[in-house]
Amino acid sequence: MYVVSESIYSGFSKMMKLSRISLLGTAKRCVSQNSARVNSTKSQTKSLVQLDQRTLLRLSGDQVSDFLQGLITNDMRHLKEGAASIYSVFLNIKGRVLYDAIIYKTQDEKVFYVECDSSIVNSLSKHLKMYKLRRKVEIHTEDNSMKVWTAYDPDIVSHVDQKEVEKKSNFEGKIFPCGASDSTSSKLVDNIFIYSDPRLYQLGLRILTQSTVTCDEIIKQLEPNVTTQQNASSYREFRYKLGVGEGVQDLPPGTSFPLEINCDYLHGVSFHKGCYIGQELTARTHHTGVVRKRLMPLSFDKVYEKPLMYDDQITNEAGKIVGKIRGQKGIFGLGLIRIADALASKILTVGDCTLKVVKPHWWPQESQSVEVSMKTSKN
Numbered sequence: 001m002y003v004v005s006e007s008i009y010s011g012f013s014k015m016m017k018l019s020r021i022s023l024l025g026t027a028k029r030c031v032s033q034n035s036a037r038v039n040s041t042k043s044q045t046k047s048l049v050q051l052d053q054r055t056l057l058r059l060s061g062d063q064v065s066d067f068l069q070g071l072i073t074n075d076m077r078h079l080k081e082g083a084a085s086i087y088s089v090f091l092n093i094k095g096r097v098l099y100d101a102i103i104y105k106t107q108d109e110k111v112f113y114v115e116c117d118s119s120i121v122n123s124l125s126k127h128l129k130m131y132k133l134r135r136k137v138e139i140h141t142e143d144n145s146m147k148v149w150t151a152y153d154p155d156i157v158s159h160v161d162q163k164e165v166e167k168k169s170n171f172e173g174k175i176f177p178c179g180a181s182d183s184t185s186s187k188l189v190d191n192i193f194i195y196s197d198p199r200l201y202q203l204g205l206r207i208l209t210q211s212t213v214t215c216d217e218i219i220k221q222l223e224p225n226v227t228t229q230q231n232a233s234s235y236r237e238f239r240y241k242l243g244v245g246e247g248v249q250d251l252p253p254g255t256s257f258p259l260e261i262n263c264d265y266l267h268g269v270s271f272h273k274g275c276y277i278g279q280e281l282t283a284r285t286h287h288t289g290v291v292r293k294r295l296m297p298l299s300f301d302k303v304y305e306k307p308l309m310y311d312d313q314i315t316n317e318a319g320k321i322v323g324k325i326r327g328q329k330g331i332f333g334l335g336l337i338r339i340a341d342a343l344a345s346k347i348l349t350v351g352d353c354t355l356k357v358v359k360p361h362w363w364p365q366e367s368q369s370v371e372v373s374m375k376t377s378k379n
Contacts, residue, residue, distance in 0.1 A: 047154050049229035054148040055118040060111045061137040075270035079105045084186035087198045087268040089258050091278025098253045099124050117247040145211055152204030157241045199266040240332040243297035243360040250327045259291045297358040298333035304353055316345035
């Protein structure tokens with residue numbers, strides 16, 4: 001597996017020791033310019049949870065990097081140039097998202113782990129084998145031999161410095177290049193492989209272990225004030241607060257385009273690499289400069305007993321449909337939202353539920369065309 005050098009260890013906080021990795025230090029590292037900074041208030045407890053709904057594929061062989069390069073939206077060269085992991089999606093030929101994934105490099109340059117939703121691991125394996133042809137690539141599932149964990153600060157969203165959020169971004173709606181975030185940090189100790197989440201620093205750490213490794217063994221490599229969560233529902237609610245979709249529950253195969261699920265804002269799309277499956281529509285949408293619908297966080301006025309369903313319509317005070325539900329947990333949810341219409345509306349409802357749409361603090365400033373559209377809607 002991937003053993004990092006002393007220079008890569010410096011990407012973590014200066015406080016971390018060789019035998020431990022500071023989750024808080026990870027959150028404090030430098031990130032891309034569009035991300036808001038965390039202020040001096042810090043939570044006292046971090047959470048560790050096993051992600052039962054995530055599993056791993058092991059890809060190995062002389063041609064594995066070039067093989068993946070032609071199938072994913074991100075650029076495998078980031079891993080060669082120092083990144084420890086990258087976020088990406090696999091598309092169908094029509095440019096719609098099939099599977100979201102995180103790709104991890106190892107000590108062996110011919111071996112990579114691909115994290116995906118456990119319910120589609122066989123489908124993804126078949127997808128890869130269909131394009132493998134005669135390439136020297138081996139594909140094996142690790143669902144019984146390895147586990148995927150996450151360690152995160154559940155209160156980090158409330159610590160965002162809103163003054164930083166309100167400052168204008170230099171991006172002006174442009175798509176920043178994938179790999180712009182600091183995803184070089186990783187650590188290997190006692191068969192525990194710790195990576196910083198390549199999407200957002202607020203998402204904390206991704207941890208890969210052998211199936212026999214216990215949570216107590218992992219906590220020994222983290223901060224002492226880490227508690228174990230019994231299920232991933234709290235992490236799902238945390239993701240919804242941030243506005244991050246993950247897995248087939250939020251991103252059913254073949255229903256969304258990569259820019260609609262913020263794959264570009266999460267450093268998961270390269271617009272400078274060569275061809276890959278589904279590239280044409282993605283590139284064309286990017287070059288038009290306008291993405292009218294995106295995944296956005298939802299906040300409900302109360303917890304409703306009747307769960308909302310995928311694709312339930314969100315309407316404004318005029319009865320106009322401004323979005324659709326993509327997921328709900330407690331008073332938080334995800335929606336595929338028409339940005340300008342939703343932000344210009346005074347009241348939003350889905351069924352008998354009242355809700356608010358929140359613009360994620362980690363987004364770059366919206367493009368001028370969207371801003372003009374918002375002003376027109378208000379008038």
